Amino acid sequence: MGKLAPIPTSGACAASIDFDGALAILAAHARPPGKESVALADAGGRYLAAPVLARIDAPRRDCAAMDGYAVRDADLKGGTTVLRSRGTSYAGGTEPGAISVGETWRVMTGAPLPHGSDRVVMIEHCRHRSELVVLDAPPRGKLHVRKAGSDFLAGDELLAAGTRMTPARLVVAAAADRAEVEVWRTPRILLVATGDEILAPGCASRMPHATPDSLSVAIEQLCALAGADVVACLRLPDNEQAIAEAQQEAFADVVVVIGGASSGDRDFGRSAFASLGLEVAFADVAIKPGKPVWYGRLGQTHVLGLPGNPTAAFTVASLFLAPLIAGLSGGAASDALPWQLRHTTRPIPANGPREAFLCASLSYEGAAVCDRQDASGQAMLGVADCLVRRPADAPAANTGELVPVLLLC
Secondary structure (H helix, E strand, O other): OOOOOOOOOOOOOOEEEEEHHHHHHHHHOOOOOEEEEEEEEHHHOOOOOOOEOOOOOOOOOOOOOEEEEEEHHOOOOOOOEEEEEEEEOOOOOOOOOOOOOOOEEEEOOOHHHEEOOOOOEEHHHEEEEEEEEOOOOOOOOOOOOOOOOOEEOOOOOEEOOOEEOOOHHHHHHOOOOOEEEEEOOOEEEEEEOOOOOOOOOOHHHHHHOEOOOOOOHHHHHHOOOOOOOEEEEEEOOOHHHHHHHHHHHOOOOOEEEEOOOOOOOOOOOHHHHHHOOOOEEEOOOOOOOOOOEEEEEEOOOOEEEEEEHHHHHHHHHHHHHHHHHHHHHOOOHHOOOOEEEEEEEEHHHHHHOOOOEEEEEEOOOOEEEEOOOHHHHOOHHHHEEEEEEEEEOOOOOOOOOOEEEOOOO
8 A cells, every 4th residue: 555645735736647546546545444243134235354154064965956756766667657655755854764666755845855766756747646656758867856065065165255245145145054244344434515505405495696415415325325334414614624623523434525626715625634634645637527536544534535516526426436435345446347348329529638437328229428528517417327438538439339338326
């Protein structure tokens, strides 16, 4: 992890850095804050801090893979076979004993097999007449038997540390007979929206010069979807002292400052933390939109500054905040950026000197870049559901070309 440099108190941007370089720095600092054991029901979406080992074999004994009759394969001959039924076995039942020459045992799916049997004949191929079972033709193909331990054995590692617990992986942990798993602690986020002009949504119409705070609720939801807990959400004026004191409001692993990221007279997002010992890791990233984004550390607390322009802020949160949460949660920062190649459905103009992340809508045919890319706009986010990544100085892209696409939440 590289050494951080003190941030300039003037609030001026530090040396420029490209997106990949800034993301690499952020990923190097994003280390999980601690471990905890949680009930399996609470483990969804969490990253494992320790592997999951099986406590039992699966299956625990030889059992039927189909409803049918357990038989000795050696008893089956060409033509019609008649066997004597000895009983019925159900899943979870006791051992059914054994069968000998000319005998069979009815079994349900998951039921233990009688000793001596090595095949299950599907019930659709059998006729039951009193104590006799008639097979009109010898079965072919699968034995329909699940051997003991054929899925996994006690002590096997079924899920590695660092695995994210999806619903499918919860199946695996439960099958391993684990009631709890050890996971990395959920990162705690403090959101601080700044600006004299912003008011809570629903209140701006009461004042002629007010602007609705359109970002806080969106960034809070983004944090939740990324796997973090928002412990507090503050709305503060452009006051350096008030912003500096914000991190004392709640214990948080990450402080996200929304707005005040540029170099204007009232942009205190970064300088407010300078007196507290903030060290900057990067600032002034060569991307469009979102150039003013910055990231630093205040002791063990991560501080990320987002631009105030809505589309720029939401783009930056998707590109930096989500990866930071993934790293702090025990995963890789890249987990939050699953780029995929998709065809363009309309031409894309040539790009300028900064790498661009363009709002676009995604369909079965591919990605359609929105006509107007406005960092301060908001209506565009109503139709945009992905970002299209364009390298610096990229030539125009024709319809049908492949471009990297990132789904938005």
